[in-house]
Amino acid sequence: MSKILILGATSPIARALALRFAVDGAQLFLAARDPNEVGRVASDLSVRSGVPALSGTFDAADFAAHDAFIRDAATKLGGLDGVVVCFGTLGDEDAAQIDPAAALATVHQNFTGAVSLLTIAARHLEQQRSGFIIVIGSVAGDRGRARNYVYGSAKGALALFTQGLRGRLAKAGVHVMTVKLGTVDTRMTWGREGTMLTVAPVQAADSIYEAWRSRAEVVYVPWFWRVIMGVVQLIPERRFKRLTL
Numbered sequence: 001m002s003k004i005l006i007l008g009a010t011s012p013i014a015r016a017l018a019l020r021f022a023v024d025g026a027q028l029f030l031a032a033r034d035p036n037e038v039g040r041v042a043s044d045l046s047v048r049s050g051v052p053a054l055s056g057t058f059d060a061a062d063f064a065a066h067d068a069f070i071r072d073a074a075t076k077l078g079g080l081d082g083v084v085v086c087f088g089t090l091g092d093e094d095a096a097q098i099d100p101a102a103a104l105a106t107v108h109q110n111f112t113g114a115v116s117l118l119t120i121a122a123r124h125l126e127q128q129r130s131g132f133i134i135v136i137g138s139v140a141g142d143r144g145r146a147r148n149y150v151y152g153s154a155k156g157a158l159a160l161f162t163q164g165l166r167g168r169l170a171k172a173g174v175h176v177m178t179v180k181l182g183t184v185d186t187r188m189t190w191g192r193e194g195t196m197l198t199v200a201p202v203q204a205a206d207s208i209y210e211a212w213r214s215r216a217e218v219v220y221v222p223w224f225w226r227v228i229m230g231v232v233q234l235i236p237e238r239r240f241k242r243l244t245l
């Protein structure tokens with residue numbers, strides 16, 4: 001029975017993904033910031049799957065607590081075979097573009113928090129010489145846009161970090177998958193103008209799960225974002241900077 005830690009487990013994408021793992025018989029430790037909500041999510045998952053799920057809290061920006069948190073999760077699970085990173089926030093992009101504290105908060109919630117937690121988890125998986133990591137990133141990380149470059153740069157850095165980690169952990173037989181997610185209907189996007197080609201969280205989770213089963217390394221979800229971002233990356237910089245994207 002695999003033992004999987006899901007970080008950002010109250011995300012509806014993470015919830016749907018967790019259910020796929022649980023139905024397959026995995027034992028889960030679900031974690032997010034809000035203790036009541038993550039507890040409710042764990043109870044719901046246990047009822048639906050018939051497999052008891054554990055839960056706990058962490059804060060991506062509380063770096064000093066990460067080592068103890070990962071140890072505690074692994075101890076309670078009785079081991080650790082997989083880690084799913086599904087936490088993140090859009091933050092207040094307008095504030096982040098003028099206030100360094102807001103910019104750093106966005107970067108911690110989307111990048112440096114994941115760097116800290118993954119570095120600790122990777123040590124364990126590398127020593128064990130088995131396991132997997134799934135990192136949910138964003139197509140926003142493929143090109144810096146005037147409208148969301150603080151969030152986008154954090155996701156872009158996360159994709160590069162994950163790429164390097166994949167190279168390192170491949171030698172130990174640990175699979176690392178990067179997900180470049182398009183727009184999904186969650187509280188993160190609710191009510192925002194200009195969102196397009198939005199899919200349901202369950203649809204996104206199903207694609208992520210199938211990609212993981214086929215041992216994909218980098219996957220765009222839904223698939224058509226690979227084409228869209230391929231085109232976006234071809235736009236010359238002098239034109240791109242004038243677009244209101």
Ligand SMILES: NC(=O)c1ccc[n+]([C@@H]2O[C@H](COP(=O)([O-])OP(=O)(O)OC[C@H]3O[C@@H](n4cnc5c(N)ncnc54)[C@H](OP(=O)(O)O)[C@@H]3O)[C@@H](O)[C@H]2O)c1
Nearest residue numbers: 008010011032033034059060087088138181183184186188
């Ligand atoms: N929705 C989209 O269109 C979209 C597109 C591309 C990528 N993504 C990415 O997909 C992932 C899931 O997002 P979502 O759309 O499902 O949003 P969501 O419903 O807001 O879920 C975000 C998750 O991150 C957790 N979280 C936020 N800040 C945290 C912190 N400082 N420390 C620990 N946990 C924290 C939240 O837990 P608490 O509630 O307890 O704070 C929640 O579990 C994110 O990485 C997001 O960037 C989403």
